[in-house]
Amino acid sequence: MNIDAHVGTAGGDFVATGVSKHYGGVPALTNVSIRLEPGKVHALIGENGAGKSTLGKIIAGVIAPDTGSLTFRGEPLVLRTPRDAIAAGIVTIAQELTVVPSLTVAENIFLGSETATASVVHRSAMRQRYDELAALAGFNLHPDTVVGALSTAEKQKVEVMRALSRKASIIIMDEPSASLSTSEVGVLHGIIRHLAASGVAIVLISHFLQEVLDLSDTITTLRDGSLISTAPVQECTEHGLIEGMLGRAQTAAYPEKVLAPSDAPLVLDVQHISAPGVQDCSLQVRAGEIVGIAGLVGSGRSEFVRAIFRDAPLSAGRVVLDGTELKKRSPSASIREGVAFIPESRKEMGLLMGRSIRDNAALSRLPWLSRWSWISRKRELAAVTEQVAKVGVKAASLAQSARMLSGGNQQKILFARTLMCAPKVLICDEPTRGVDVGSKRAIYDLLVAKAQEGMGIVVVSSELEEILGLAHRVVVMRHGQITASLEGDNVNEQAILVAAFADAPAA
Amino acid sequence: MTTTATNDGAPVLEARSGIRFPAFLRSWRTTGILIPFVVLFVALCLKSAPFHSVNNIINIFNQQASTLCIAGAFALVLVAGGIDLSVGATYGLASVVGGEMAMHHSAGLAIVAAMLAAIVVGLLNGLIITVVKISPLITTLAMSFVVSGIALRCTQGNLIALPPQGAFYLLSNMHFLRLPSAVWITFGFVTVLALLLNRTTIGRYMVAAGGNMEAARLAGVRVNGIKLLTYVLSGAAAGLGGCLDLSRLLSAQASSGGNALTFTVLAAVVVGGTSIAGGEGSVWRSMIGVLFIALIGNGFILLGINSLYQQIVLGAILLLAVGLDSWFRYRQN
Numbered sequence: 001m002n003i004d005a006h007v008g009t010a011g012g013d014f015v016a017t018g019v020s021k022h023y024g025g026v027p028a029l030t031n032v033s034i035r036l037e038p039g040k041v042h043a044l045i046g047e048n049g050a051g052k053s054t055l056g057k058i059i060a061g062v063i064a065p066d067t068g069s070l071t072f073r074g075e076p077l078v079l080r081t082p083r084d085a086i087a088a089g090i091v092t093i094a095q096e097l098t099v100v101p102s103l104t105v106a107e108n109i110f111l112g113s114e115t116a117t118a119s120v121v122h123r124s125a126m127r128q129r130y131d132e133l134a135a136l137a138g139f140n141l142h143p144d145t146v147v148g149a150l151s152t153a154e155k156q157k158v159e160v161m162r163a164l165s166r167k168a169s170i171i172i173m174d175e176p177s178a179s180l181s182t183s184e185v186g187v188l189h190g191i192i193r194h195l196a197a198s199g200v201a202i203v204l205i206s207h208f209l210q211e212v213l214d215l216s217d218t219i220t221t222l223r224d225g226s227l228i229s230t231a232p233v234q235e236c237t238e239h240g241l242i243e244g245m246l247g248r249a250q251t252a253a254y255p256e257k258v259l260a261p262s263d264a265p266l267v268l269d270v271q272h273i274s275a276p277g278v279q280d281c282s283l284q285v286r287a288g289e290i291v292g293i294a295g296l297v298g299s300g301r302s303e304f305v306r307a308i309f310r311d312a313p314l315s316a317g318r319v320v321l322d323g324t325e326l327k328k329r330s331p332s333a334s335i336r337e338g339v340a341f342i343p344e345s346r347k348e349m350g351l352l353m354g355r356s357i358r359d360n361a362a363l364s365r366l367p368w369l370s371r372w373s374w375i376s377r378k379r380e381l382a383a384v385t386e387q388v389a390k391v392g393v394k395a396a397s398l399a400q401s402a403r404m405l406s407g408g409n410q411q412k413i414l415f416a417r418t419l420m421c422a423p424k425v426l427i428c429d430e431p432t433r434g435v436d437v438g439s440k441r442a443i444y445d446l447l448v449a450k451a452q453e454g455m456g457i458v459v460v461s462s463e464l465e466e467i468l469g470l471a472h473r474v475v476v477m478r479h480g481q482i483t484a485s486l487e488g489d490n491v492n493e494q495a496i497l498v499a500a501f502a503d504a505p506a507a
Numbered sequence: 508m509t510t511t512a513t514n515d516g517a518p519v520l521e522a523r524s525g526i527r528f529p530a531f532l533r534s535w536r537t538t539g540i541l542i543p544f545v546v547l548f549v550a551l552c553l554k555s556a557p558f559h560s561v562n563n564i565i566n567i568f569n570q571q572a573s574t575l576c577i578a579g580a581f582a583l584v585l586v587a588g589g590i591d592l593s594v595g596a597t598y599g600l601a602s603v604v605g606g607e608m609a610m611h612h613s614a615g616l617a618i619v620a621a622m623l624a625a626i627v628v629g630l631l632n633g634l635i636i637t638v639v640k641i642s643p644l645i646t647t648l649a650m651s652f653v654v655s656g657i658a659l660r661c662t663q664g665n666l667i668a669l670p671p672q673g674a675f676y677l678l679s680n681m682h683f684l685r686l687p688s689a690v691w692i693t694f695g696f697v698t699v700l701a702l703l704l705n706r707t708t709i710g711r712y713m714v715a716a717g718g719n720m721e722a723a724r725l726a727g728v729r730v731n732g733i734k735l736l737t738y739v740l741s742g743a744a745a746g747l748g749g750c751l752d753l754s755r756l757l758s759a760q761a762s763s764g765g766n767a768l769t770f771t772v773l774a775a776v777v778v779g780g781t782s783i784a785g786g787e788g789s790v791w792r793s794m795i796g797v798l799f800i801a802l803i804g805n806g807f808i809l810l811g812i813n814s815l816y817q818q819i820v821l822g823a824i825l826l827l828a829v830g831l832d833s834w835f836r837y838r839q840n
Contacts, residue, residue: 311725335727343725350725352718354786363715363726366708373708417726 012073013037014059014090014170014201019068021054028054029065032227034220036170036201041192043204043212046222046245047408047436052205055222056172059203060092061085089169093159093176101148105141106130109162133161138194151298153184160191171195172203177211178434181297181462182497189215207436209238223247245437253441254469255448260288265322267456268339268425270308273317277303279480280316285425285456290447292471293460294496300480301460302344305427308458309341310334322424335364340418342411344429344460350414351402358384358398360413365420387416392442408439415446425456432466444470464493476500539831540779540792543824544799551802555809563805565686569755571801572679572689573598573748575794578772578779579700580737580744582793585776586704587737588717588785589643593632594745594772596654598764601625601749603658605675606667606759614674621753622746628654629742633735651769658761669757679754689751696747700740701790713737718786774821775800778828 014036021029029051036042036059044052057063059070061079070077072088079085082092099108110126130143139157141150147158156176163171173192177185192215196202206212212219219236221228221244228244268285277300285291295301306312308319310326310333319326321337331341343349351360361384362369369380384398391412395405402410411431418426431447432440447470451457461467467474474491476484476499484499486492552559568575577594584591605621612620628650635646669675679689704710715723716730724730745764753759779796781788800821807817 309725330729331725332727332729341725343722348719349721351722352715352786354718355714359711359714363711363723363728366711370708375706375708375711377706 014073014077015071016055016059016065017069017071019055019058019065019070021051021058021063021065027225029058029222029225031068032222032225033068034059034227034230036203037217038169038201039196039199040217041196041202041204041215043206043216043219044222045206045209045212045219045241046228047438050222050245050436051225052222053174054225056092056174056203056205059085059170060090060172061088062092086166089167090172091163091166091168091170092172092174093156093163094174097152097155097159099147099155099158102146104144104146105150105158105161106143108147108158109133109165111162113165129165133165136198137161137164137191151184153180153187156180156188157191160195164195168200170201170203172205174205175207175434176204177206177208182464182500183296185211207434209241212241213238221245242437253444253465255441255445257290257470257472258288258448258452259472260286260451264288264454267322268308268458269320271317271320273307273319274315275303275307275312277480278307278312281477281480281482282317283308283458283475283482285458287424287454287456288451290451290457290459290470290472292467292474293458293477294464294467294474295477295500297462299477299500301477302429303480304477305341305429305458305460309339309427311341335421335423336367338421338424340364340421340423340426342414342418342426342428342431344433346407346410346414351410353403354401356399356401357388357393357395357405357413360402361388361398361416361420364417368421383420384416387420388413391415391419391446406436406439407434408436408442411435411443412439415443419450423455425458426450427458427460429460430462431459432461432463464496467496468493539828540795540799544795544802547799547802547806551806551809555806558805558809561685563809565690567798567801567805568690568693569679569687571797572693572755573752574768574772574775574797574801575693576696576744576748576751577741577768578775578793578797579697579790580741581772582776582779582781582788582790583700583704583710583713584643584737584741585781585783585785586717586788587713587734588720589636589734589737590647590773590783591629591632591738591741592644592647592766592769592773593628593651593654594741595764595766595769596651596658597625597628597742597745598749598752598768599759599761600628600654600658600661601746602753602759602763603661603667603749603761605750605753606669607661609669609673609675609753610667614678617675618678618750621750622743625742625746625749626739627742628745629739630735632742633738636738637731637734651766655761655765662759662761664761667759669753671757673757675754676757677754679751687755689755692747692751696744697790697794700744704788704790709733709736714786716785717788771800772797774825777832778824780828780832782832783829 017033019029019032032055034055044055046052058065061082061084070079077088100111103111106126109130127143134140137160139161141154141157147155177188180188192202204212204216213233213236216233218230218232219241220230221241223245264286266284267287268283270281270283272280272282274280281304283291293301293304303312307314309331310319310329311331313329321339324337326334326337347353362380365383366375369376369383388398393409393412393416395409402413432443435443447457459470468491471491474486474496475482476496478500484495486495557563577598581591581594601621601624604624605617608617608620632647632650635641636643679687681688683691704713712723712728712733715728716733720730775796776793777783778799779789779792781793803820804817807814
């Protein structure tokens with residue numbers, strides 16, 4: 001064994017053999033075997049519910065497999081708790097980051113492993129450890145910055161440093177780039193390559209196939225809990241991976257664009273609005289049009305659409321919906337007037353996770369399904385049933401709680417909720433974040449179909465590809481202002497990136 | 508492939524009986540209070556002959572009338588993600604105001620004044636919480652001190668006693684089908700609250716506001732209005748409770764109710780499986796919670812056990828109830 005087991009010197013391979021896991025009779029993982037090698041990036045891909053997170057959790061000791069065995073460095077490994085896994089050098093960086101916002105960078109990194117005597121923390125010793133770590137990772141975060149003030153990408157760096165401080169030899173990253181902007185993703189990829197080069201085995205769970213192909217040495221595809229293939233990256237193509245994940249050939253990732261007729265009426269007219277984080281922004285959307293809003297995270301995209309939804313005070317300008325000005329700062333009034341909004345984070349801002357599909361889907365429509373606020377259960381059920389079928393939610397029963405559903409189905413419930421109100425304008429902030437490939441296509445199809453019915457649609461997205469694939473017109477934001485409005489042939493990756501970075505050096 | 512569970516209306520049935528996935532959890536919430544309650548009830552029936560006399564049962568209901576009303580509204584406050592620690596003090600204020608007014612004015616005016624005082628307290632609670640955005644715990648705790656002080660000021664610290672033959676006496680003590688009017692009024696009030704929670708948009712909004720305030724707001728729920736309403740209802744329930752008990756006992760003092768009542772109600776609602784984290788709860792289970800605690804008290808008296816142990820048992824049961832709730836929540840994540 002490695003006596004001087006400092007960061008990165010993983011002593012050998014981690015092997016999981018014939019691992020299975022059931023949840024209440026439903027198989028989540030069936031007889032899956034995987035080998036992780038030090039210094040290699042091993043990607044796990046698959047649709048939501050394919051079992052990649054379950055496998056990640058088994059490797060991390062969060063859940064115990066029903067059958068199968070784990071060996072690490074040639075010795076059998078039994079992980080009863082995440083603590084066992086950490087002790088063995090296996091660390092997870094979860095999709096939802098687990099930093100404490102009120103503590104500083106250094107305090108977060110050494111949380112639970114403070115250098116201390118009788119609980120009195122040795123500040124100078126910790127500072128020294130921090131400097132060593134920072135040098136190793138190549139980051140320059142100030143140790144005394146409060147983590148709550150950091151961007152998502154910087155928080156991720158904190159997590160990476162914490163993993164390194166625990167002398168991790170296997171790091172599991174679950175959707176690390178899902179909430180990052182393009183430039184931040186570049187930084188993350190650098191980190192992952194650096195970690196692998198220093199001998200850490202990386203498990204990369206990701207929906208972004210391009211990212212997987214760029215970074216990985218080996219790609220394992222899962223479908224419905226079974227292993228479909230494990231192959232070196234040289235043998236993989238994006239097309240082949242999608243086919244493996246879906247179990248069928250994938251048609252185009254995006255539906256064909258159907259442009260709105262040029263004489264279509266204006267449904268949304270945002271005139272020079274200023275709001276917190278937004279300066280003098282205008283936007284016109286015609287019936288049947290899909291307008292994309294691009295920009296880096298923090299460019300004011302979300303603030304802009306929330307201001308349009310009148311969820312923020314306007315210091316200037318006005319929002320006119322189909323001839324009616326939305327004067328009141330009130331989401332409920334906006335919904336009544338005919339704007340629907342799907343927020344960027346379905347867990348925090350969208351769903352009641354503990355409530356049923358039915359409760360969640362009907363929430364915005366209840367005034368129409370009731371009389372003197374008495375809910376007509378029959379009409380409610382009929383309306384929910386119809387809409388849930390239209391958006392294609394797959395669930396055992398409408399009484400199932402939102403928490404039990406996959407990300408794709410959860411997102412579809414939000415679409416059901418908003419579409420039930422038959423809005424004139426639909427604003428979606430990150431409509432496919434954390435959604436599997438199959439559901440993504442279903443959501444795109446839905447958006448295109450709704451546009452053809454005459455709805456005006458605004459899509460905010462961090463995925464350039466999504467903007468390019470869907471939008472008829474693209475507005476690019478930076479520092480709370482609109483830096484470009486692109487149409488027709490001008491809509492391309494280069495133009496969007498230039499506008500998103502504007503005065504930044506050529507990206 | 509899109510099996511969306513639309514067939515044969517099975518989901519309706521499930522939703523109606525309150526059983527939603529995960530079923531074990533839902534049924535646990537119901538059975539968790541119902542089984543101990545039934546066991547205790549049967550045990551008391553077997554052990555004590557006086558217990559299962561109709562009079563004793565009616566008496567329990569009559570004594571618990573005010574607590575039942577307050578617990579019903581308290582459940583709504585918790586469901587909507589708040590808490591109201593001022594109900595005991597508000598109850599005291601209402602009975603004192605009612606008593607003072609009944610001595611010099613008509614019974615009707617006294618009731619209106621008492622209810623109004625209590626509703627104003629609820630309204631203030633709600634406004635401070637939703638507009639000034641002070642935490643409900645602190646707001647209502649502070650309010651309970653203020654309200655107790657005002658009640659004491661009203662009575663100058665004296666006990667108010669009403670004549671037994673006054674009109675006010677009739678509020679709680681008319682009889683219909685052997686049951687006193689206090690029980691009927693309670694039954695009506697609590698039924699309205701339960702229907703409000705289960706069958707109306709307002710109830711659904713309470714659940715949404717307590718379950719995920721931001722999501723509810725963005726879905727078009729006027730969260731502040733809903734929260735405000737729960738505190739107003741809570742105040743009104745405390746006022747109604749105060750009037751019922753004033754009529755029943757014909758006496759009032761500023762210190763009646765108080766924190767003991769508040770915490771009994773809180774304990775009853777929590778024992779009934781309503782989560783203090785919000786977004787989940789039930790009026791009728793809170794009623795079982797109140798009666799459960801009342802049965803413990805009644806049983807200890809009838810069986811002649813030192814009431815010292817009653818407190819210990821109650822505390823243990825409360826911990827058990829909250830512990831189980833936390834455990835299930837933990838298991839869920």
